Amino acid sequence: MGLIGCGVILASFAVSLGIFFEVKQDGFQPQVITLFEFIKLPAFTIPFAFQVDQLSSLFLLIITGVGFLIHVYSTAYMQEEEDEHYGRYFSYLNLFVFSMLLLVLGANYVIMFIGWEGVGLCSYLLIGFWFKNNNYNYAARKAFVMNRIGDLGFLLAVFWILGKLGTVNYSDVFANASTFSTFEVTAITLLLFVGAMGKSAQIPLYTWLPDAMAGPTPVSALIHAATMVTAGIYMIVRSNVLYNMAPVTQTVVAVIGLATAFLAATIALKQNDIKKVLAYSTVSQLGYMFLGLGVGAYTGAVFHVMTHAFFKALLFLGAGSVIHAMHHEQDIRSMGGLKKYLPITHITFLLACLAISGIPPFSGFFSKDEILAAAYEHNKVLWVVGVITAGMTAFYMFRLYAMTFLGQFRGTHEQEHHLHESPSAMTIPLIILAILSVVGGFVGIPEVFAPNAHALEHFLSPVIAKSSEAAHGLDHGTEYMLMGVSVGLAVIAIIYAWTRFSKKPEIAEPQGAGKFFAEKWYVDELYDAIVARPLLAMANFFKNVIEKSGIDGIVNGVGRGVNYAGRQIRLMQSGQVGNYILLMVLSMVLMIILVFYGNNLNPILNYFSK
Amino acid sequence: MPITYYITLSVVLFCIGVVGVLTRRNAIIIFMCVELMLNAVNLMLVAFSKMHNGNAIASAPNSTVGIDGQLFVFFIMVVAAAEVCVGLSIIVMMYRNTHSVDVNFLNRLKN
Numbered sequence A: 001m002g003l004i005g006c007g008v009i010l011a012s013f014a015v016s017l018g019i020f021f022e023v024k025q026d027g028f029q030p031q032v033i034t035l036f037e038f039i040k041l042p043a044f045t046i047p048f049a050f051q052v053d054q055l056s057s058l059f060l061l062i063i064t065g066v067g068f069l070i071h072v073y074s075t076a077y078m079q080e081e082e083d084e085h086y087g088r089y090f091s092y093l094n095l096f097v098f099s100m101l102l103l104v105l106g107a108n109y110v111i112m113f114i115g116w117e118g119v120g121l122c123s124y125l126l127i128g129f130w131f132k133n134n135n136y137n138y139a140a141r142k143a144f145v146m147n148r149i150g151d152l153g154f155l156l157a158v159f160w161i162l163g164k165l166g167t168v169n170y171s172d173v174f175a176n177a178s179t180f181s182t183f184e185v186t187a188i189t190l191l192l193f194v195g196a197m198g199k200s201a202q203i204p205l206y207t208w209l210p211d212a213m214a215g216p217t218p219v220s221a222l223i224h225a226a227t228m229v230t231a232g233i234y235m236i237v238r239s240n241v242l243y244n245m246a247p248v249t250q251t252v253v254a255v256i257g258l259a260t261a262f263l264a265a266t267i268a269l270k271q272n273d274i275k276k277v278l279a280y281s282t283v284s285q286l287g288y289m290f291l292g293l294g295v296g297a298y299t300g301a302v303f304h305v306m307t308h309a310f311f312k313a314l315l316f317l318g319a320g321s322v323i324h325a326m327h328h329e330q331d332i333r334s335m336g337g338l339k340k341y342l343p344i345t346h347i348t349f350l351l352a353c354l355a356i357s358g359i360p361p362f363s364g365f366f367s368k369d370e371i372l373a374a375a376y377e378h379n380k381v382l383w384v385v386g387v388i389t390a391g392m393t394a395f396y397m398f399r400l401y402a403m404t405f406l407g408q409f410r411g412t413h414e415q416e417h418h419l420h421e422s423p424s425a426m427t428i429p430l431i432i433l434a435i436l437s438v439v440g441g442f443v444g445i446p447e448v449f450a451p452n453a454h455a456l457e458h459f460l461s462p463v464i465a466k467s468s469e470a471a472h473g474l475d476h477g478t479e480y481m482l483m484g485v486s487v488g489l490a491v492i493a494i495i496y497a498w499t500r501f502s503k504k505p506e507i508a509e510p511q512g513a514g515k516f517f518a519e520k521w522y523v524d525e526l527y528d529a530i531v532a533r534p535l536l537a538m539a540n541f542f543k544n545v546i547e548k549s550g551i552d553g554i555v556n557g558v559g560r561g562v563n564y565a566g567r568q569i570r571l572m573q574s575g576q577v578g579n580y581i582l583l584m585v586l587s588m589v590l591m592i593i594l595v596f597y598g599n600n601l602n603p604i605l606n607y608f609s610k
Numbered sequence B: 001m002p003i004t005y006y007i008t009l010s011v012v013l014f015c016i017g018v019v020g021v022l023t024r025r026n027a028i029i030i031f032m033c034v035e036l037m038l039n040a041v042n043l044m045l046v047a048f049s050k051m052h053n054g055n056a057i058a059s060a061p062n063s064t065v066g067i068d069g070q071l072f073v074f075f076i077m078v079v080a081a082a083e084v085c086v087g088l089s090i091i092v093m094m095y096r097n098t099h100s101v102d103v104n105f106l107n108r109l110k111n
Helices: A002-024 A054-077 A083-105 A109-127 A134-165 A170-175 A182-199 A208-214 A217-226 A228-238 A240-244 A247-268 A274-294 A298-325 A343-357 A363-378 A380-405 A413-418 A424-444 A455-460 A469-473 A476-503 A512-518 A520-570 A577-596 A598-609 B003-023 B027-059 B067-098
Strands: A031-040 A045-052
Touching (some): A002 A054, A002 A083, A031 A109, A045 A054, A045 A083, A054 A083, A054 A217, A054 A228, A054 A298, A083 A109, A083 A228, A109 A134, A109 A208, A109 A217, A109 A228, A134 A170, A134 A182, A134 A208, A182 A228, A182 A240, A182 A247, A208 A217, A208 A274, A217 A228, A217 A274, A217 A298, A228 A240, A228 A274, A240 A247, A247 A274, A247 A363, A247 A380, A247 A512, A247 A520, A274 A298, A274 A363, A298 A343, A298 A363, A298 A424, A298 A455, A343 A363, A343 A380, A343 A424, A363 A380, A363 A424, A363 A476, A380 A476, A424 A455, A512 A520, A577 B003, B027 B067
Antiparallel strands (some): A031 A045
16 A cells, blocks of 8 residues: 555656656746636636646645655554555545645646645644544644635635636736736735635634644654645745735735744743644745745745745654654653664754755745845845844754754653664655755855856746745845854754753743743634633524424424314314304304305405415 | 295295204104205205296296206105105114114214
């Protein structure tokens, strides 16, 4: 089963590589392949069509490449599962890759929406993979419901476009984008952004992603870090023509992205579950990508999607390796000193931490720097908050690293006895991803280091209208200064975290502000109080009052009325022949009256027969 | 004799029958009242038939129009005789069961 599961993804990867090299040639025009008419109405037709261009081919590579490595990793990680669940796991995972490819390959918003729903379904199925645990099922349900809220926005935007233009094909929509009024384009882009909020876990719809860690760890790596959650970014980059026309939306996107990045980073500072830290870090990095989109650095956002896919998948798989070795222990307070037991996991995890912290020359540095430079150009406040968040990122990643791999082992003796490096099916993907995390940034070298070396920007220029022109407005001195500040802050945070947590791990329950962060700003409780409880109270009201006394009252009342009428009418059945005959005679007299004087009664009869 | 007299007689007989059926409790008397109503109708049928035939003879002496009404009355009488036979035997059976011919005792269909 593992062989089929991995093999098909490997084949897709090979095809994607072929497509990539074809697309890479100069003068490549986007190819649209129409299979059949999906919806055909007099007013409009929606073809079932695929589009291959620079953007989709890049996403194809990320999805199938990282997807393949994670499939290989899963063959070992899920080994303990029984056969039927093992098969179920791979079928879900393959279905996910299928839906994700549909999402990025669609040539119109409707096909994208099909893939969009497909990945949401697979996410639901895989979060609740261990369905015997009810908490996991709740987490799956939460993810699904929150995604649905976002999907509604997406769907409304698609309807709006369809109603206005009569087409949802990308090429037609973007060619006719100028027919939208400012209000319309702002509303449409905001609605699309609501969809992206749900899928890509932005404020206010982000709380499902940390809970989604209930799924198996490779699932967290593939779906909730590397691919699905970046669907929102893909969608906005795809619609960049519309977003460029709506500066209000861009501001909203940037502010929400940055706020999410900051909020999630503060929460990640105090989490003790290894996967929760990574989950909040994912939310935070997604916030960065939206910041990039909001300030017009579309290339930077896609670049960060790519590097983030490498190092975050690596971090999750490394965490999976640790969890595997620790026999499903996820609390970093009972880890420590794993460096000597898991050497390969340790090295690759360290490289990923350096990459996400933005230390040159690792990949995260280049992509994060590009977004921050664009933010600086746009508004200096955005940059300041962004850099502080980057410092926090470095801090919590190295807190995680130090508490997991440095110091003394704090688990039980039995756990210590069983510690072992993972099998090669797990370590080889780690090594490949580590290499990619280290060198992945070189496709986007900023202009200050080498002119015209930004290969990614060159590659994506045909699909992005005004590609991150902001970043080029800075002079070199300012750009060096920006890099210096962010790298310096990250290095200080790393040294501080390293020295503090390797010797004296943070075991005690946090107090004050720390407790506030550890409790996730009480956002779940807030949602519970303002959304869930009023809804439940309303449902209870309807159930206990409206249904019990209203609807049931009517239904039972009809029954009781018929019953009562029957009891009363029964008394007419006296058994006295005389009464029967009297009634018969009276009825006959009535009939005779009706027959003979019927014409005069017609108005009355007509009234009743109407 | 004008037809009005026959009609009046017939209606009076019919009404006596109806009132008898409604007011009396003795099954035999009720039965007799039913027969009375039947014969009131028979009388009316013969009267109309004769009137019809009389009108036709005035223009064509050998006409048989309306004769069939009078023939019908014989059939009705035969059927009524058979019906009386069945009705009386029911009353006999009723008497055997309840030792009475009072219809008010037969109220087992009540409720």
